[in-house]
Amino acid sequence: MLHIIPTPIGNLADFTFRAVQLLQEVDFILAEDTRTSSVLLQHYNISKPLTPYHQHNEHKVSAHLVKQLQEGKKIALITDAGTPGISDPAYYLVRECIKEGVPVECLPGATAFVPALVVSGLPTNRFCFEGFLPLKKGRHTLLTTLTNEERTMIFYESPMRLVKTLAGMIGYFGAERLCSVSRELSKKFEENKRGTLQEVHDYFTSKTVKGEIVIVVAGRPGKSSKDQFQEDDAAEE
Template sequence: MLYIVATPIGNLEDITLRAIRILKEADYIFAEDTRVTKKLLNHLEISNTLYRYDEHTKQHQVENIINLLKEGKNVALVTDAGTPCISDPGYEVVDKALEEGLKVTPIPGVSAMTAAASVAGVSMRRFIFEGFLPKKKGRQTLLKSLSEEKRTIMFFESPHRVIKTLKDIKEYIGNKEVVLVREITKIYEEIIRGTTEELIESLKDKTLKGEFVIIVRGNEQEPKKEKINKYANMKEEGEY
């Protein structure tokens, strides 16, 4: 079995009992960065065999993992933080395993995307996730294509590029309402809200650390307040 195991994005308490059991029972664990995962495994008192699986090693590691699965071994795949195969290497080995008729199962848990969405205070009924923006080629084209997007838009961004990305959002998408969530589950966790202009101004002189989730309100209109109030009143009166 190939297990896709979600791991904490900061606070080490954010791991499921099932994830701990799978990591203990796995014959092999493949990690994006073995140094990062080793800290987690040491915390959990797990000493299983650990190998690297990242952009530089995936070409030969996919074959290695498939061979291990065919031998009847249990393999756990983890990323540095959060749920694998979303904005990091991983989907290739899942794709190959499924092609080979091998068993793959998710061990769900924390994700920076859903964690940020839950505290943004923006409607997430319909949203699109663009991961990390291209650094150069295709960046402008992608942002322009989102200028009329009705759904909420979500990006990941590094601290040294977040101001540039906010400036690009303002230029190509507009002076939208934006929510920045950084250092989720960590000591300096922060939720910052405002327009792109306001956020650029407030962040320009700060030393920024930690990965950011950027949430941009789309053009879809929210339900009218009077309609919400009407339903609330009906519920109080036992009519709804």
């Protein structure tokens, strides 16, 4: 079986008992960056062989890994932080396992966008996760499409590109659109800055930004979900 195991997004204490137990039982662990993962594993006294598995080698090694799983190996996949498959490698290996009838299990656990969404103060009943925006090709097309999105939108971004991305969002969504930027989630210097896109942009323009970034942006103002559901019900009748 392939075990997909979420890892803490910052605070090492945010690891489940079940995750530790499984990592102690598997034959070996696939890690996005073995150096980063070694810190976590040493913290929990887990001594299992580590094998690199990342976006640059997943197509090359997945067939061999599936074969090992078919032969009875028990393998765990972890990434640097959060849940594998959410803006991190996992999808390709999971798909190949399913094709070959290999069981796949994903443990519940840390994902950065969930706490960022909850503390944003923006609607949580309907949202869309966009991950990292394309750097060049497709960026304009995607943002243009999202100008009509009424659900709360969630993005990941690097600290180096945060201010530029916020400036770009002002151009597409408008300076007064509400947003929230979360960084260093679960760590000592966690910060959640809320306001309009313009206010949050200006705030981070004058700061040195560190840590992983989650941007949560309000959807386009429109009919409330309740009104929409009532109209849908009326149409069905």
